[in-house]
Amino acid sequence: xxxxxxxxxREGETDTESLIEQVRRxxxxxxxxxxxxxxxxxxxxxxxxRACAAAMADRFARGGRLLAFxxxxxxxxAQAVAGAFCAPAGGARPLPALSLTGDIAVITALSNxxxxxxxxxxxxxxxxxxxxxxxxxxxxxxSANLLRAFDTAAARGLLTVGLAGYDGGRMAELDSIEHxxxxxxxxxxxxxxxxTTLCHLLWELTVETLGRDMREESD
Amino acid sequence: MAIALESxxxxxRHLAEHAGDVARACHAMAVRFHGGGRLLVFGDGTSSSDxxxxxxxxxxxxxxxxxxxxALALTADVSTMTGVAARDGFAEVYAHQIRHLAAPGxxxxxxxxxxxxxxxxxxxxxxxxxxxxCVAMTAAHGPPPEAAHHVLTAAATDPRIVKEVHVTMYHxxxxxxxxxxxxxxxxx
Numbered sequence: 586x587x588x589x590x591x592x593x594x595r596e597g598e599t600d601t602e603s604l605i606e607q608v609r610r611x612x613x614x615x616x617x618x619x620x621x622x623x624x625x626x627x628x629x630x631x632x633x634x635r636a637c638a639a640a641m642a643d644r645f646a647r648g649g650r651l652l653a654f655x656x657x658x659x660x661x662x663a664q665a666v667a668g669a670f671c672a673p674a675g676g677a678r679p680l681p682a683l684s685l686t687g688d689i690a691v692i693t694a695l696s697n698x699x700x701x702x703x704x705x706x707x708x709x710x711x712x713x714x715x716x717x718x719x720x721x722x723x724x725x726x727x728s729a730n731l732l733r734a735f736d737t738a739a740a741r742g743l744l745t746v747g748l749a750g751y752d753g754g755r756m757a758e759l760d761s762i763e764h765x766x767x768x769x770x771x772x773x774x775x776x777x778x779x780x781t782t783l784c785h786l787l788w789e790l791t792v793e794t795l796g797r798d799m800r801e802e803s804d
Numbered sequence: 805m806a807i808a809l810e811s812x813x814x815x816x817r818h819l820a821e822h823a824g825d826v827a828r829a830c831h832a833m834a835v836r837f838h839g840g841g842r843l844l845v846f847g848d849g850t851s852s853s854d855x856x857x858x859x860x861x862x863x864x865x866x867x868x869x870x871x872x873x874x875a876l877a878l879t880a881d882v883s884t885m886t887g888v889a890a891r892d893g894f895a896e897v898y899a900h901q902i903r904h905l906a907a908p909g910x911x912x913x914x915x916x917x918x919x920x921x922x923x924x925x926x927x928x929x930x931x932x933x934x935x936x937x938c939v940a941m942t943a944a945h946g947p948p949p950e951a952a953h954h955v956l957t958a959a960a961t962d963p964r965i966v967k968e969v970h971v972t973m974y975h976x977x978x979x980x981x982x983x984x985x986x987x988x989x990x991x992x
Binding site for chain 1: 806
């Protein structure tokens, strides 16, 4: 990576201050790359984000819960999605959300006894009800355990929401993902950064829709 | 009405303008890793999942061929966390682990998307006292943690937008640490 991103660097030739200056510039460029990528994705996906949030609000209004899952860094992002909905900052109404990556006993039991491919699908089968929402996060879009979880979720009537990177990978080929958002970047890091914003926008739009529906009901 | 992104753009512009602070923090972290130090990461709420995200970035890099670096999230051991919280109060959960797990050559990274955070502040204080390099990722509101050698501020007050900036910050952090490590001449 250093060779491709920083072709001017060769071992032993660089003093500390000039290297700091070079990485300062590359960091500033990356920050602006996020701004550009995010604006492009949100502009392209705006209507679909609103439709997805409306469907999520409908599920929550019917007593549904959100189940989030992913691998590696996306596992922690799934936990952050659960936290953003269930314990929102700023006094918003908490919505029931659960990460399927948080219980190490369940994860290791399923991995050890059956295999890593079932760690989310088995939990979706155990927890998922038709009014619930399944949110799966991946950068490659190819994780076998996510593909299985989406199939299980769709078969049980859950609303399915997927976030992927690159070209969407195998997640883009599934019929079981109703709302798929693809961040078209070759960088895992930029993909995850824009996915974080998309999750927050889905939360904002869902809460907005629920608030509007409640006001209309009380009118 | 179109989704407005202005409130999310300004903090990234601010990050671009302060990229030198990120570069200097990464250089200092690379010096510690080069000397055998480990990274201990912590934060509350959605920053706790960021702490675990940082740890996995370093331990299992997404770029094939990058060496694994020792990093540990202090938010993952629920037994220790709840034990300390129940006995000594939640503010001590990270300080306690740093007291018993950290060595003076290590690095502490505290994330506080909510601005001021008592447990993160206490963790950094304990880390500073133990001799660790202390790095903090904070928000525009709340006092900057005095114990931190390097404070990286996300110029926003909405914790969700702060978190989004933190994600970019720690991705860059991982990448730049490796850039410096591949130039050992800069680590003396």
